[in-house]
Amino acid sequence: MAQPTPDAYSARHLSVLDGLEAVRKRPGMYIGSTDSRGLMHCLWEIIDNSVDEALGGHGDRIGVHLHPDGSVTVSDRGRGVPVDIEPKTGLSGVEVVFTKLHAGGKFGADNYGAAGGLHGVGASVVNALSERLDVEVDRGGRTYAMSFRRGEPGHFEDGADGPRPDAPFTPYTEHSELRVVGKVAKGVTGTRVRYWADPQIFIRGAEFKADELAARARQTAFLVPGLDMVIEDGRSDDAAPEVQSFRYDGGITEFAEYLAPDAPSTDTWRIQGEGTYEETVPVLDEHGHMVSTDVKRTMHVDIAMRWGVGYDTTLRSFVNIIATPKGGTHVTGFEQGLLKFFRAEVERNARRLKVGNDKLEKDDVLAGLTVVVTVRLPEPQFEGQTKEVLGTPPVRAIVARELTKGLTAKFASTSRQDKAEASLLLDKVVSEMKSRISARAHKETQRRKNALENSSLPTKLVDCRSNDVARSELFIVEGDSALGTAKPARNSDYQALLPIRGKILNVQKASISDMLGNAECASIIQVIGAGSGRSFDLGAARYGKVILMSDADVDGAHIRTLLLTLIFRYMRPLLDDGRVYAAVPPLHRVVVINPGSKPNETIYTYSETELQTLLAKLRKQNKRYQDPIQRYKGLGEMDEDQLWTTTMDPSARLLRRVSISDAAAAEQMFNLLMGTEVAPRKEFIIDGSKDITPQLIDM
Template sequence: LPAVTIVLTKLHAGGKFGGSGYRVAGGLHGVGISVVNALSEWLEVEVTRDKKIFFQRFEKGDAVSGLKIIGKSSRTGTKITFKPDPEIFEETNYDFDTITHRLREIAFLNAGVKIILRDEREENKEISYKYNGGISEFVSYLNKNKDVLFSKPICFKGKKEDIEVEAALQYNDGYLENILSFANNINTEEGGTHLVGFKAVITRVINDYARNNLLSNGKKPSLKEGENNLSGNDVREGLTAVISVKLLNPQFEGQTKTKLGNSEVRGVVSYIVGEGLNNFLNENPSVSKRILAKSISALNAREAAKKARNLIRQKNGMLGLGALPGKLADCSEKDPLFREIFLVEGDSAGGSAKQGRDRRFQAILPLKGKILNVEKARLHKILDNNEIKSMVTALGINIGEDLDIEKLRYYKVIIMTDADVDGAHIKTLLLTFFFRYMKPLIERGNIYIAQPPLYKVEYNKKNHYLFDDQELEDKLKEIEGNPRIQRYKGLGEMNPEQLWETTMNPENRVLKRIELEDNIEAENMFTILMGSKVEPRKDFIYKHGLEVKDLDI
């Protein structure tokens, strides 16, 4: 059989085995293209080599033609065309945006490679990516709407023990860290040994530099003997970084490949990044001074906030004093899988929700006013916010690096706010908090948005609840006479029975689940909308203002 036929029809025939095809691969078992073929209604392959174009067609995974020559060409390469089998997949349409996100990522990770995506379903829809700066340009892209402490990212690159390491980092004036890690071009969202090594060496090198070097006045070291070390959180405050490793035999934890397990990678990353960062700090004192000032500022804030931070590490491992918040109306169901909690805007609506709920499985936590915008706040300020403390205590999983998703007390976390601009603002503040400090809840699909009705139409002694202007318009076309129309301004205008029937009853309600399709774009959007810089927000409003359908003035 021709090699191309074997690769497309036999499992474990991938080019990663034997070392003659390519040295680095993201695949584990050499089955990728043969699985694609098996799951396709049809697949066609064209291989251009030796000045000839070879062609073969497959259907349902089996060859329906032999390998034949169909033309001549001086180029080289392989083209695969396939159609997913609709008998296997319910959805066979590809989302353009989802593909662009991944291709952009690959282009950043492979400097100089040009990738073109063309959507022939729509006329003239094409996008191309090429980044000669590689991951350095990636970091600049991630920081594009932030005020950075120095103009160009710091870059490190090296190879040791057949492991290639590439890293880039840059600080901004914010309080959040954003570190992306990759292994053989695969986004390791859960980190792994390469990320552990990167974080550890950054902390060690900056601490060593802080103790061994004088401040600009030449009198005192940045950290004196006897003073506490800068913690990992201190040195990573405002840090944006990308760490990419390439190795021969990656070991991932689980089939999803979201966490790298090779123990030898940690030491290699530590050596290459440590040597590079140490040299950079010594050769660039002006930049080093800014990094140290940022880290020491974080240390001082941490020391001042010890009382608040200690709340996290109490015996129960949660925020607060151990007991559930007094204003939480909990449910009787014991299994978290069947429990849900409503985060309700305001005490008035919270009271109605408590009365209207099903006490067996629905818990209610009223939130007073707007919570803190965590995009602009340090951790100690966040921990001082009563509404956030109540929320985290009720959910039971802690925040940030201390988060333990297995302790989640409710499978559904439902945000329920008024259908006005204030309600939208509160939703955005809550989503910002969940994205920054409880991201696994979003990644696992635990966060939902309730959809209370916007209108009530009374006609012939019956109430009809409608959720938008289009539904109202359609309903009015059906009705003869003069119905009574009420536009709800807030949840508090509904009595407990109405709130249950329209918004809380699983039989009738509409919930929107929050999903994270593109972490990088979500990061960028939260920075634009909730960050401290005004200009990106103004630009966004100017660009998209005319797209608004309902404007609340």
């Protein structure tokens, strides 16, 4: 067939490619990257669609074949992609699934009770990022076929050597054609998808990793008992395809035993349960409108866990068989429930275990634990298409409750073996706790002793006396004037002071050698005492809190930003652990004049709005105040009592904890505000300048 002319480009092409073009322009948003990792993610999307069919009880075999030409075929024995016409679009179900974003059978509860592919973009994203994609569907006694080139449906004119992505292609201009290419026996159903990744999208050298594929197939076979996962690697022309087959009928119990790195201290405990919750979700009504509806959900929890003689923790978590390597609410619920249960058990057996007032921590209980946490629920809320973090809030409480229920039954069992394992386990976690406390006490004593005796510490450091790292605080103060006030104001038992001169180096622009050569940056790293960069050791930090105390003006905000840039770049674990704070000194001091011999009242306000609200309240109450009102421009303007009361006293001060809820967004903002490229920062300032007023700067 002849290639289509430019005149044949019609509005129909626009409707098909409108959404998929966005995928091609920003592939990282959907698959994470365009290297081998992104290539594998596309393959997982297609495989997971087949696995969802198996989860629903449709089909017990999934095959993955890697071809010598770089393409891959995924086949299953599921129900097959629908081939009838979807009424809203007038397209076949196959074309809808493979060309429309957010389309599929997993948005409602009727087709899939619990599925891994929930955003309705997996198949269409793979199609958009493929140079060619062929799909065959066995359904209703026939085999249907359809082909796509970079997301656009059409027809390839293949030669005798078989299908090729560079074969002549003719797109459909008026109506699509779902071809009938064969017949199958009655009752035979399934789907076969073969695609060639687009070299225009993926970088050179991106390839399917056979070992990762085998590991994922093995993992899936563990999570779906009775499912055959068959992997054929036929990329070598000189040898027969290498075939690996996985099937496990024991489920996640076998998975936990497979993952365990050490000999067992307990048997593998299996805890199963379910819970219900309600959530408000948009649902299509009979008129096609999205309506917020309260929906009752049922969630299943399945946990396999065993403790070994070692100390390493192996935790794998899954949602509808999709791995969540960064955890989520199900992992949070498991860890919180586990810690709460063991704390209660240790407290109940405190006399036998001789624990005193010491408290278990999470690492004490997780030491030597191998656990697989799986939950199945309809329409889980993942953070992003890569589905690495589960965000559905009610899951946490349900997992914690079902875990507690299962562990309570295990510890209350009258079985001799269960009693022996429960007693052994309590001894193990208490031993971990005592070792941790002993090691920490020794480490902190030695660290503080060595640091204080080390003459390399900056002479301007005004240290504290306490050896308790968790209680100690380091105030990084702006200038000698603030130091002069803060030194007599502080509690020298646990509050240390480090003054810095003006604005430190902008480390976002500077090299590592420049940063280490800067006196102020080097002093801060030395005083905190935990190193920098990849070698940063949070456990070696000398202070439990690092508090940035700068003036309440524009220069003070700039200095605080520079300090945060240093911490973000070279001491990020301090932020992740919630140890970094910004002091919030007051802006105004209002002295309310009381009548008679009653002493005057001093009130501090922290913004212009708060000040005006206070003054209006005083006038309404017919109370007088000293005029003019004192406006603090710097910390040095306060006397020691005022600074202690407003900014340093733990019982009265206001601190703002600096945290990173989204490291990628934070890094992007630091690059914008503090990086080497001036043009984006200039554009940001110009765009935001229209919203800035003198009053807003003073708030």
